[in-house]
Amino acid sequence: MEAIINFLNGLLWGQLLIPLLLGVGLLFSVRLRLLQLRHFGHMFRIVISGRREDSHGISPFQALCTSLASRVGTGNLAGVAVALYIGGAGAIFWMWLTALLGMATGYAESALAQLYKTEDSDGVYRGGPAYYIERGLGQRWLGMVFAVLLIISFGFVFNAVQANSIALAMDAAFAIDTLWSGIAVTLVAGLVIFGGIRSIAHTAERVVPLMALVYMLVALAVVLMNITAVPGMLLNIVESAFGLNQAAGGVAGGLMVALMNGVKRGLFSNEAGMGSAPNAAASATPVPHHPASQGFVQALGVFIDTIVICTCTALVILLSGVLEPGSGVSGVALTQSALEATLGSAGKYLVAIAILFFAFTSIIGNYMYAESNLIYLMGNRSAHGVINTVRLLVLAMVLWGAQEKVGIVWDAADASMGLMALVNLTALLLLSGVVVKLTRDYESQLDQGLTPQLDVRDADVPGQVDREIWRRRRP
Numbered sequence: 001m002e003a004i005i006n007f008l009n010g011l012l013w014g015q016l017l018i019p020l021l022l023g024v025g026l027l028f029s030v031r032l033r034l035l036q037l038r039h040f041g042h043m044f045r046i047v048i049s050g051r052r053e054d055s056h057g058i059s060p061f062q063a064l065c066t067s068l069a070s071r072v073g074t075g076n077l078a079g080v081a082v083a084l085y086i087g088g089a090g091a092i093f094w095m096w097l098t099a100l101l102g103m104a105t106g107y108a109e110s111a112l113a114q115l116y117k118t119e120d121s122d123g124v125y126r127g128g129p130a131y132y133i134e135r136g137l138g139q140r141w142l143g144m145v146f147a148v149l150l151i152i153s154f155g156f157v158f159n160a161v162q163a164n165s166i167a168l169a170m171d172a173a174f175a176i177d178t179l180w181s182g183i184a185v186t187l188v189a190g191l192v193i194f195g196g197i198r199s200i201a202h203t204a205e206r207v208v209p210l211m212a213l214v215y216m217l218v219a220l221a222v223v224l225m226n227i228t229a230v231p232g233m234l235l236n237i238v239e240s241a242f243g244l245n246q247a248a249g250g251v252a253g254g255l256m257v258a259l260m261n262g263v264k265r266g267l268f269s270n271e272a273g274m275g276s277a278p279n280a281a282a283s284a285t286p287v288p289h290h291p292a293s294q295g296f297v298q299a300l301g302v303f304i305d306t307i308v309i310c311t312c313t314a315l316v317i318l319l320s321g322v323l324e325p326g327s328g329v330s331g332v333a334l335t336q337s338a339l340e341a342t343l344g345s346a347g348k349y350l351v352a353i354a355i356l357f358f359a360f361t362s363i364i365g366n367y368m369y370a371e372s373n374l375i376y377l378m379g380n381r382s383a384h385g386v387i388n389t390v391r392l393l394v395l396a397m398v399l400w401g402a403q404e405k406v407g408i409v410w411d412a413a414d415a416s417m418g419l420m421a422l423v424n425l426t427a428l429l430l431l432s433g434v435v436v437k438l439t440r441d442y443e444s445q446l447d448q449g450l451t452p453q454l455d456v457r458d459a460d461v462p463g464q465v466d467r468e469i470w471r472r473r474r475p
Helices: 002-033 040-051 062-073 073-089 090-115 129-137 139-174 180-194 197-225 227-241 253-272 278-283 291-320 333-344 346-378 380-401 404-430 432-447 469-470
Strands: none
Touching: 002 090, 002 253, 002 333, 002 404, 002 432, 040 062, 040 129, 062 197, 062 227, 062 278, 062 291, 062 346, 062 469, 073 139, 073 197, 073 291, 073 333, 073 346, 090 129, 090 253, 090 278, 090 291, 090 346, 090 404, 090 432, 090 469, 129 139, 129 278, 129 346, 129 404, 139 180, 139 253, 139 333, 180 197, 180 380, 180 432, 197 227, 197 291, 197 333, 197 346, 227 291, 253 291, 253 404, 253 432, 278 346, 333 346, 333 404, 346 380, 346 404, 404 432
């Protein structure tokens, strides 16, 4: 198994995905005329105004929180530390670039998920890459391939990664055996997961904003304590990214190592292009009632995850002075050591608590994505017959992941994520013209002082679009 995983990672990350991810992000950034920068303020206005759910879908704010629940997890704490340890300070620059370009990719995939979404037999919105691959490209077989990959990745592998980080953090901070941590997380996650999509959305809406704010305040405290060192440290990040400061290299060193680890950990954290967040985006009733509006919401999610929260972790580690290539201290342990060095013994407890909340919300968000794709594969009525069995299997993976070796779990996550991204990015390239049409329609209405509404007859988009959904008008 380890040999197969290493082969896949070498092929996907060594040759295919890094140029493809950056290339797709660059393509959409150019074709949409740097939409992620031009409409940055508009993203916040949409989130603030869209706080009501209805009988068909969750609110835009809940969709953002649900996607952030999945995005903001071990990638923000352990993943950043791994990138720094292996790739050096320069890896952070490549994480930033991945996020900036990823905002355009995240916009595109979520706008498409909204456009091609459907209603299940309960009248609830469902959508995502599997749906726009089938309904936009007419390729159900490829949609089914993506759905299977997502269920494996998010339902099983990624949840093992999150549980692994929780268990290690609890063991390091409070000497709690990994088995007991795994059991506790499994039981609490089960209570939320068995409540369904709205239970997950309501939990994310309450927990995610609070946990992100508290973590940013802790990081801000560290920055203020070391404010004089910040300019030099930021310069160090940029110089190291281009191999100008080899002293700041990681355990492996080199420009390509920094680039590869920055892009890989950036994608794992913000998930732009992977095809995960569109599943949450499709579940929302958009405000304004146009597919592009949810694209803006999810582009903001990429920014919050990587530019804000991942940078907080990077600053904490780099300012602490505890990063030593070859020391063997990486992942959660490195982040804990960094906060302990700056805030005293309370630091390791703060990281353990942050990991607990970040990773727990990722587990429930990941499950939501898996459930949507299970329903895509089997249909709503058929899926109901096996959904409880799948929930139990997901929870079993959580318990297993809490006790597995971290290296094997991370490598498996990289491989499954890479396969998912490859399928989704191919679909995005083929549907890029649709994204451009939606964006121009939205911007044209904004320029006229109108509240954008999608008229499918005028939009001239290919494939199967549920006209009844877009005939509705939000009161």
